[in-house]
Amino acid sequence: MNQIGFPILSLMVALPVLGALACLFAPGDEMRRANAARWIALIATAATFALGIGLWLSYEIGGPQWQFVENYPVFGRFGWALGIDGIALMLIMLSVFLMPICIAASWKAIKTRVPEYMAAFLLMEALMIGVFTAQDLFLFYIFFEAGLIPMYLIIGIWGGSERIYASYKFFLYTLLGSVLMLIAMLWMVQEAGTTDIPTLMAYDFPGGAQTWLWLAFFASFAVKMPMWPFHTWLPDAHVQAPTAGSVILAGVLLKLGCYGFIRFSLPMFPEASAQLVWIIFGLSMVAVVYTSLVALVQKDMKKLVAYSSVAHMAFVTIGLFAFNRQGIEGAVIVMLSHGLVSAALFLCVGVVYDRLHTREIDRYGGLSDNMPRYALLFMLFTMASVGLPGTSGFVGEFLTLVGAYEANSWVAFVATTGIILGAAYMLYLYWRICYGTLDKPDVAKMPDLSLRELAMLGPIAAVVLWMGVYPESFIAPIRDDVGALLARIERANPPGDAQLAIGSPPPAAASHSAEGGH
Amino acid sequence: MSYLHDLAMVAPELILTLVALLTLLIAAWSGDRAYTLVVVLCLAGLAAAGLSLVGPAGDGGSVFGGLYFADAFSTFSKVLIYVAAAVSILMAPRFFARRGENRCEYPILIVLALVGMGFMVSSGDLMTLYIGLEMQSLAAYVLASFMRRDTRSAEAGLKYFVLGALASGILLYGVSLLYGFTGTTSYQGISVAMAAGLSTGELFGLVFVLAGLAFKVSAVPFHMWTPDVYEGAPTPVTAFFASAPKVAATALAVRVVFEAMGPAASDWQQIVIFVALASIALGAVAAIGQTNIKRLLAYSSINNIGFALIGIAAVTEAGVAATLSYMAIYVVMTLGSFLCVLQMRDKDGRPVEDIASLAGLSKNQPGLAAAFAIFMFSLAGIPPLLGFWAKFLVFDAAVASGLFALAVAGIATSVIGAFYYIKIVKIIYFDDAAPSYAPADSRIENGLIAISAVAVSPLGYLLLPALALVAGNAARALF
Numbered sequence: 003m004n005q006i007g008f009p010i011l012s013l014m015v016a017l018p019v020l021g022a023l024a025c026l027f028a029p030g031d032e033m034r035r036a037n038a039a040r041w042i043a044l045i046a047t048a049a050t051f052a053l054g055i056g057l058w059l060s061y062e063i064g065g066p067q068w069q070f071v072e073n074y075p076v077f078g079r080f081g082w083a084l085g086i087d088g089i090a091l092m093l094i095m096l097s098v099f100l101m102p103i104c105i106a107a108s109w110k111a112i113k114t115r116v117p118e119y120m121a122a123f124l125l126m127e128a129l130m131i132g133v134f135t136a137q138d139l140f141l142f143y144i145f146f147e148a149g150l151i152p153m154y155l156i157i158g159i160w161g162g163s164e165r166i167y168a169s170y171k172f173f174l175y176t177l178l179g180s181v182l183m184l185i186a187m188l189w190m191v192q193e194a195g196t197t198d199i200p201t202l203m204a205y206d207f208p209g210g211a212q213t214w215l216w217l218a219f220f221a222s223f224a225v226k227m228p229m230w231p232f233h234t235w236l237p238d239a240h241v242q243a244p245t246a247g248s249v250i251l252a253g254v255l256l257k258l259g260c261y262g263f264i265r266f267s268l269p270m271f272p273e274a275s276a277q278l279v280w281i282i283f284g285l286s287m288v289a290v291v292y293t294s295l296v297a298l299v300q301k302d303m304k305k306l307v308a309y310s311s312v313a314h315m316a317f318v319t320i321g322l323f324a325f326n327r328q329g330i331e332g333a334v335i336v337m338l339s340h341g342l343v344s345a346a347l348f349l350c351v352g353v354v355y356d357r358l359h360t361r362e363i364d365r366y367g368g369l370s371d372n373m374p375r376y377a378l379l380f381m382l383f384t385m386a387s388v389g390l391p392g393t394s395g396f397v398g399e400f401l402t403l404v405g406a407y408e409a410n411s412w413v414a415f416v417a418t419t420g421i422i423l424g425a426a427y428m429l430y431l432y433w434r435i436c437y438g439t440l441d442k443p444d445v446a447k448m449p450d451l452s453l454r455e456l457a458m459l460g461p462i463a464a465v466v467l468w469m470g471v472y473p474e475s476f477i478a479p480i481r482d483d484v485g486a487l488l489a490r491i492e493r494a495n496p497p498g499d500a501q502l503a504i505g506s507p508p509p510a511a512a513s514h515s516a517e518g519g520h
Numbered sequence: 521m522s523y524l525h526d527l528a529m530v531a532p533e534l535i536l537t538l539v540a541l542l543t544l545l546i547a548a549w550s551g552d553r554a555y556t557l558v559v560v561l562c563l564a565g566l567a568a569a570g571l572s573l574v575g576p577a578g579d580g581g582s583v584f585g586g587l588y589f590a591d592a593f594s595t596f597s598k599v600l601i602y603v604a605a606a607v608s609i610l611m612a613p614r615f616f617a618r619r620g621e622n623r624c625e626y627p628i629l630i631v632l633a634l635v636g637m638g639f640m641v642s643s644g645d646l647m648t649l650y651i652g653l654e655m656q657s658l659a660a661y662v663l664a665s666f667m668r669r670d671t672r673s674a675e676a677g678l679k680y681f682v683l684g685a686l687a688s689g690i691l692l693y694g695v696s697l698l699y700g701f702t703g704t705t706s707y708q709g710i711s712v713a714m715a716a717g718l719s720t721g722e723l724f725g726l727v728f729v730l731a732g733l734a735f736k737v738s739a740v741p742f743h744m745w746t747p748d749v750y751e752g753a754p755t756p757v758t759a760f761f762a763s764a765p766k767v768a769a770t771a772l773a774v775r776v777v778f779e780a781m782g783p784a785a786s787d788w789q790q791i792v793i794f795v796a797l798a799s800i801a802l803g804a805v806a807a808i809g810q811t812n813i814k815r816l817l818a819y820s821s822i823n824n825i826g827f828a829l830i831g832i833a834a835v836t837e838a839g840v841a842a843t844l845s846y847m848a849i850y851v852v853m854t855l856g857s858f859l860c861v862l863q864m865r866d867k868d869g870r871p872v873e874d875i876a877s878l879a880g881l882s883k884n885q886p887g888l889a890a891a892f893a894i895f896m897f898s899l900a901g902i903p904p905l906l907g908f909w910a911k912f913l914v915f916d917a918a919v920a921s922g923l924f925a926l927a928v929a930g931i932a933t934s935v936i937g938a939f940y941y942i943k944i945v946k947i948i949y950f951d952d953a954a955p956s957y958a959p960a961d962s963r964i965e966n967g968l969i970a971i972s973a974v975a976v977s978p979l980g981y982l983l984l985p986a987l988a989l990v991a992g993n994a995a996r997a998l999f
Contacts, residue, residue, distance in 0.1 A: 078985035118882075140912075144903040151897055154942065158950040166950055173942055174935060177902070181931040184912070188919040188927075 006060050009072050011084040011135045014053050014098070015128050021046025022124035025117045036116035040109060043120035047101040047127065054098035061091050063478050067486055068137070068200055080140040080197045088479035089264060089334055090134040093257055096341045097130045099465070100253045103458045104246035107349055110454075111245060111356055112160060119160060122152040123246065130254050134261065139187050139197045146258060147180055153247070153255070161242040168235075168242035175235040179225030186218035190270075203269040203490070216274035219267050220281070227259030229282075229319060230289035233312045240308035241361070245352030248304060252311050253345035257337050260318045264330075268322065269487055272494035275323065279496060282323045283413050289316035290420030297427040303351045303361045306431055307344060310387065313420055314340045320417055321402035325495040329405020330484045331477055336398030338476060339386065339469060343395060346383040346462045350376070353455055354435075357448045363431065368440030373450045377436045379459045384432045386466045388425045394469035409498045529580045529590045531572035532598060533638045539565030540631045547624035555622050559609060562627040566602045566609075566634070573598060586706050587645045589775075593844075596994035597641040597771035600848055604763035605630050607855050607968060611862055612756035614962050618869050621667055629666075630760060633659035637768035643775060646695045646705040653691070653736065653772070656765060657684050663760065664753045676752025683735070683745040691732025697725030698780075707780035715783040726781055730791055733776065736769035739829060740798035743822045747806075750818035755871060758814055759858035762821045763851045770828055770847055774840055777832060778998045785835045792833040793926055799826030800930055804937035812873050813861050816940065817854070820899055823937050824850050830914040830923075830930055839917035840995035845987055849910040849976070856972035857895045863888055863960040863969075872957070878944065880953025888960055891973045893945045898976040900941035901934055906976040909984065 021042055028038040061069060071085035086094065104123060112119050129152070132145035150173055158169035191197050194205045207215060225232045236256075240248050268275050290313050297309035314336060321333030353376060354369070355361055370377035386393035389400075399421060407414035440446050451459070469476055527534065543558045543565075572578075573595045580590040609627045616622045636655025643649040661684060665677020699705050701721035702713035714722060735742035750758045777788050803823025810816040828850065831843030863885075864872045882889035898907035911934065918927040960966055974980070 076985075077981050078988045115883075118886075144908070147902060147908075148904045151902060154945075155949060158946060166946060169946070169950070170939070170942070174939060177938055178932065178935045181935060182928065185915065185919060185924070185927050185931060188912075188916045189924075192916075192920055 005062065005065075005069060009084075010053060010057055011070050011086065011131075012072055012082070014050055014057070014094075015084075015132050015135070017050050017053070018046055018101075018124040018128040018131075022121035022128070025121040025124065028117055036113075039117040039120040040105070043105045043124055044102060046124055047098070047105050050127065050131075051098045051102055054095055057086075058091060058095055058479075061086075061088070061479060063088070064482060067483065071137070073137070080138045083138040083141060083198065084135040085137045085200075086135055087483045088481070089261070089483050091479055092334065092338055092476060093134045093254075093261060094131055096257070096338055097127065097134070097254045099461075100249060100341070100345050101127045103345070103349070103462065104249050106454060106458050107249060107352055108244065108246040111352065115159065119156070122156050123250070126152045126156070126250060130258075133258055137199045139191060139199055139202060141197075142199065143180075143184060143187060146262075147177070149255065149258075150176060153251070156247045157239055157243045160244045160247070163242075164238070165242045168238040171235045172239040175232075176225055179222045179232070182218045183222035186215045190215060199265065203265075205270070207271060209273055212271040212274035213277065216267055216271040216278060219262065219271075220278075223259040223262040223267065224285075225259075226262070227256060227315050227319070228312060229259075229285050229315065230292060230312060231285070233289070233293070236312060237305050237308040240311075240348075241302060241304045245348060245355065248308075248348040248352075249345045252307070252348055253341045256311060256315060257341060260315070260322065260333070260337050263319065263322050264334075264487065269490045272491040275491065276325070276494040276496045279323050279325075282319050283410060286316040286319045287413060287416040289313060290320075290417050291423065294420055294423035294427060298423065298430065300427075301363055303354075303363055303431070303435075304348065305361075306363075306427065307347045307351065310347075310424065310427065311340065311344050313424060314344070314387075316420070317399060317402050317417065320406050320413055321398075324402075324405035324409040325488075325491060326405050326408050327484055327488060328401045329409065330487060331480065332398050332401025332403075332405055334398075334480050334484070335394070335469070335473060335476060336402055339394035339398045339466070342462050342466050342469075343383055343386045343393075346379075346459060346466070347387065349455075349458055349462075350380045350383060353451065353459075354448070358444060363434050365442070366435045366445055367438040367442065368436070368445065369448070370436040371440045372446055372448060375451045375456070379451070379463055380436060381432065382463050382466065384428045386470070388428050389421055392467070392470045394466045394473075396470060397473040409496075411499055525576065526583045528576045529583045530588060530642075531575065531577040532569035533635050535569045535572060536565055536631050536635045536638065539568075540628055540635065543624065543628050543631070547628065552623050555613070555624050558624040559613065559627050562609060562631050563606055565631060566606050569634075569638075570599060570602045582644055586708060587648050588639070588642050589644045590642060591997040592990075593771070593775070593994040593997040594638075594642040596844055596990055597767055598638055600767050600851060601634060601637050601641070601764045604767065604851050604855060605634055605760065607859075608756055608760035608763065610964055610968065611759060611859055614965070615754065615756050615862060615871070616667075619667070623666075626663070626666060626756075629659045629663050630764075633663070633765070637764060640768045641771040641775065643772065644707055644779070646698065646707075646710075646780075649772065649776065650688075650692065650695060653769075654688060656768065657688065657736075660684075660761065660765060663757045664749055666757055667754050670754075672752040673754060676749045679745055679752075680749045687732050687735035687742065690728050690735070694725045694728025694730075694732060697721055697728060701725060707776070710780040711782050714781060718784050718787060722784070723787065726784060726788060727791070729776065730773075730788060730795075733769065733773045734795055737766060737773060737825050737829075738822055739795045739825050740802045740822065741795075743799065743802070746822055747810075747815045747818040750821075751812055751814045751873070755814065755858060755862050758817075759855055759862075762817065762854045762858065766821065766825065767847045767851060770825070770843065774832055774843060775998065778840065789833055789835055792829055793923070796826045796829035796833055797926065797929055797933070799823065799829065800933045800937070801826075804933055804940070807937070807940045808943075810940075811875050813864070813875050813878070813944075814873055816875065816944075817857055817861070820857075820937075820941075821854065824854075824899070827911055827914055827930065827934070830926065831917050833926060834914075834917040834921040834923060836917060836921055837992075837995045837999045838920060839914070840998060841988070841991040842913035842917040844991040844994055845913050846910040848987060848991070849906050852972050852975050853895055853898050853907055856891065856969060856976065857899070859965055859969045859972070860888060860892045860895065862965060863957065865958045866955070867958055869958055875944065875947060877954050877957075878947045879951035881948045881957075883953045884956035885960060888969070889948045891969050892948055894973050894976060896941040896944045900938040902938070904978040904981070906980040909981070 025039040068085040075081035136142035293312040300306040321329040389395040639652030661681040667673040738746040807819035831839040898905035901911040
């Protein structure tokens, strides 16, 4: 079966589903059901997190590429095939880590239809773990798409005033992106004769077809990610979703698109990736600058963080398509870091929203006076988002930029302006909320973080610092997988304009000709 | 080949005919008091007819000089039709009882329609085709106007009859053209004649026959009757129309285009492609503005038939298997939806058909709301529900045949269709509660809803290997 002799991945998918059923069928009157559902959800997510820790501990770094492999051909055309590599492991850890925090964040904020809410979140968790573990193309698609249903309900039932519009937009936009990918998948399976993802990753699709397949996958992942200009669903969805919905959307769901690029676009269509890299770079450069500028003028806190997500996702795509180790490892670290930091920022927004019930930035000010603990943690996450050394944001963005510089120095140049702009809008946000005079009476009355809120934000802060100070813990599991990916795409690597090369001893004045396209 | 053996091959139709005659006598003698007995007898007849398919009737080959085929294809279709009919009979009693119209004729007419459908899916000759089709249609016209005191029902019956007669005329005209230009009415003979090249007359015949069949499956541009009839007919009858006759007509279309017109595949393929895409698009767009749930489901059925036709357009064995699987999954989804519609009754038990009345159903009746949502998401083809797999199969067949443009256009249009399905979910889950319905307390109906909901839930995927096997066998019988 696998190295620990029991189907841990299936269990991690099944446990939240069972929890969801238990929430739905909890007995008693409304109050008791709601309480039972909260506790069931917390226990189920905590248990899944415990399993995740077990998974990480028993993951063998430097072992076989695919571990904990399970395969039961129960569906005829495709099978229940699960297995993970280091990249998937890290993303699973991110999901199971954020999930109990989401439940805690909804503990008091959600008052209506609690059992359904908890069930939707637990289903969401199962589907996310499923996406990252699926080793069968169609199983992947099913998990990938199925997430639409719970997220649609979460936004639509428990969202803000514009929730209906936002839920439609979210659903139809991402559905339209994904259906084209399904057609591409059908063709690939017919061409390669297998639905096994590891086999497909090593299969060489003919050059002309690669371009079409790549574009079909791009349609799906670019919307999911989202890349500019396919991002317009994101601010709506984020603003209208309940806090925990935003957390899971920014923390994990946006990573599905990046994961798709790593798992499908790059290894399956390396030539097309190299050929169409200009699309990625072009859109990413626009995204970094444009969405940062848009974030700068937002009046709504959640919208600001949402736009900053688009900008950070652009870093991920730049890193991934740099075709070198620094870029790809950096991109994965940005994914993890952004998952933590944006989740934490949305939680921070949720904390003050729960007290004042508005997300308008101008309604706040001077919070550092009456909410010092909140101001401290918010400061940490702001800095992590900006990419201050010592936080997780720095590691990822630095590596990404190093990789990008090697691939294309102009891209690196434009991306770096994004860091400056990122610092601008985040610090501006922090300044308006936490500094200034505490002149609004209702703001002054807001109590500092409760124990529950500290328990939500504290662990994230710890991991953000851990990743910033000792990133090796997170890079070690992915190192070999990035290596395998690089070995696969090396043959298509487009020539960079800033390759480092060993210069010849300087007899003449030719020392600056070391770079240049090959 | 003894005569008895020939009769054994048509056992299902014989059994159903005898049951229909017997129950008709019972009904004539004891009136509507015998309703329960008649229902039980009809269901028993259905079960017996289904069981008889295990024998030579299931896979015996052709009889009566090629007029009638008993093969895996007809068996698959018949089982599906019988199941759909049984559910339609089971869901009716409470609906009609409420208005004192619990008459024995309902199950009997359904059984008579089934005899016609049996001939349709087993036909090996244009004559059997026409007789089967007319038997089915005549019973259906009466069923549509079953609540004769209700003007909408009477109107539906009349509309169905007039337009159906027109379609039969078109079909018959095509049949006569085919007969005139090929000199035969047997599928095999026509196929041989067409293999030698398609004459203009044969082409016209082909077009007219396909037009008539398109009417019966309610595909665009011959769909106009569907919303009106579906809305006007009593709900159990609508459920029946949306399931069993759809399966029979689709199976009949498959049989005609492959057995009789196989050599002319390149000619009818373009017609089928157009009809499929037009049905998908119109079914999706026209449904958006509907306020009546039955009209909406009528457009949904037009939309779904479009997807099923994509399998035929692929002109492959896998395509036929995909169409058959699609119909099987579609029948479960659509019957489930109509069973849910049946639970939409106001406090006095009168049926409500307004979509807006579904608002906030999730608060009043969470179980029913969940079932409704499952069927809607499944009809929209969102994984992990089984409706996704149905669409998956037909698109897979289209891609395998190189019909990329068709596949891309079809799947992109399915997103438009998704809009109105998720609109229903929105009304059920997001909107503020409307006055609640009368409690859904019928054990039979709730049980049927639960069974179909579980079947289209992810658990249904465990049935896929079995479905693929039988649908594959059925499709192989035609090639």
